[in-house]
Amino acid sequence: MPELVAQNRYAVVAVILFGIGLLNLMLQQNLVKKVIGLSIMDSAIFMLLASLGYIEGHGAPIVEEGAVDASLYINPIPSGLVLTGIVVSVSVTAFSLALVQRIYQRYGTVELPELLERAKKEED
Amino acid sequence: MSERGGWKRFADWVNGETEAGDPTTQYVMDRRPARIQEAHELHEARERLRLKKFLGLYPLAAGLLCVVLIFILLSTVIYIPPFGQPGNPTNNEVSQHYLEKTVEETGASNAVTGMILCYRGFDTLGESCVLFLAVSSVMILLQRDRNNTGERAQLRMKREDAAERGHEDNILQKSAKLLIPFVFLFAAYVLMNGESSPGGGFSGGAILSGGLILYSVAFGPERLSRLLTRSLYSGVRVVGLMAYALTYGVYIFAGANGLSIDMEWMMTVIELAVGLVVACAIYGFYAMFQRGKI
Numbered sequence: 001m002p003e004l005v006a007q008n009r010y011a012v013v014a015v016i017l018f019g020i021g022l023l024n025l026m027l028q029q030n031l032v033k034k035v036i037g038l039s040i041m042d043s044a045i046f047m048l049l050a051s052l053g054y055i056e057g058h059g060a061p062i063v064e065e066g067a068v069d070a071s072l073y074i075n076p077i078p079s080g081l082v083l084t085g086i087v088v089s090v091s092v093t094a095f096s097l098a099l100v101q102r103i104y105q106r107y108g109t110v111e112l113p114e115l116l117e118r119a120k121k122e123e124d
Numbered sequence: 125m126s127e128r129g130g131w132k133r134f135a136d137w138v139n140g141e142t143e144a145g146d147p148t149t150q151y152v153m154d155r156r157p158a159r160i161q162e163a164h165e166l167h168e169a170r171e172r173l174r175l176k177k178f179l180g181l182y183p184l185a186a187g188l189l190c191v192v193l194i195f196i197l198l199s200t201v202i203y204i205p206p207f208g209q210p211g212n213p214t215n216n217e218v219s220q221h222y223l224e225k226t227v228e229e230t231g232a233s234n235a236v237t238g239m240i241l242c243y244r245g246f247d248t249l250g251e252s253c254v255l256f257l258a259v260s261s262v263m264i265l266l267q268r269d270r271n272n273t274g275e276r277a278q279l280r281m282k283r284e285d286a287a288e289r290g291h292e293d294n295i296l297q298k299s300a301k302l303l304i305p306f307v308f309l310f311a312a313y314v315l316m317n318g319e320s321s322p323g324g325g326f327s328g329g330a331i332l333s334g335g336l337i338l339y340s341v342a343f344g345p346e347r348l349s350r351l352l353t354r355s356l357y358s359g360v361r362v363v364g365l366m367a368y369a370l371t372y373g374v375y376i377f378a379g380a381n382g383l384s385i386d387m388e389w390m391m392t393v394i395e396l397a398v399g400l401v402v403a404c405a406i407y408g409f410y411a412m413f414q415r416g417k418i
Contacts, residue, residue: 007206019194056208061235091258
């Protein structure tokens, strides 16, 4: 069991980070902290993806002229996928933070219970 | 005749009118007991109790769900192939093809750049669109101008701006003057050399926007907005995305039809376009969150 965990240490850490992020997202009452939890989940996914492409002892995938041998370099596909993921994560984070700022301008709070209370009072 | 009747019945049904010919519905509707109006306070108290019960139960349920999820994921993760071995199923013939043929087919010796800009160019085009749309929606949400800002808020903003202008940070300005040319030079290097060295459109664009943000912090946003006006900013964004779409369209058209066009300059154009889109996006986020205008 310990050696199984040690073999996949990056994946195990990624899963734990994912759990921390999800718990943050669900339990925090502050909207900004919820967004932070979402970014922690994103980072966990990137870590898992990047570790999947790594091959021990191989170099970065910048192919030298002449010596084209696939067994010298790591797998480039997960790196490209992480790039895509980072862009989407940045966009989502910025958009949700903008929404939180608008909520703050409208209701004067980012704490969820107070926010619900004020929204309900306004509705009545 | 029957067709017309059917159409009329259908229209009546769409409009929600009860059918005169069907007496049962009418009967049921008529016989339904009147809704009992609850006392307002009773209703309120019941709602509050329900919310309290929900709020008490919710953290427990969420925590339990998270623990169960982590447990399931961990028990799966232990059985995936060991980290860093060359024989793992992720390292298959696709990555081998990318590594061996990138120089020959795309002219880029950086396999990651070659992959995301040529083999998977549509994916990256979609990404650029995501960034573009994110900036646009952040602008829609946070834009501050005469239409949506009250007089008091505008006065406060003006006061804050004036206070900031009065306290110029000497250390920051001197070091920014030293640093900014090198930041821009490095951004240009990363942008232009992305296909043969580490880097590429995304990282180059991020460095470029870092330089812009440093300038804005050190010398005040007004000086930057005199150089990089609103219309110039929007123009650069749109031109970047359009240049990418057009160049990649030509690339796909020529490649699919076997025309021989030198592809190397196309990579550089696409990379520059991606860099401009990314730089505009990140600087746009900064400016929108800081002041609500470019």
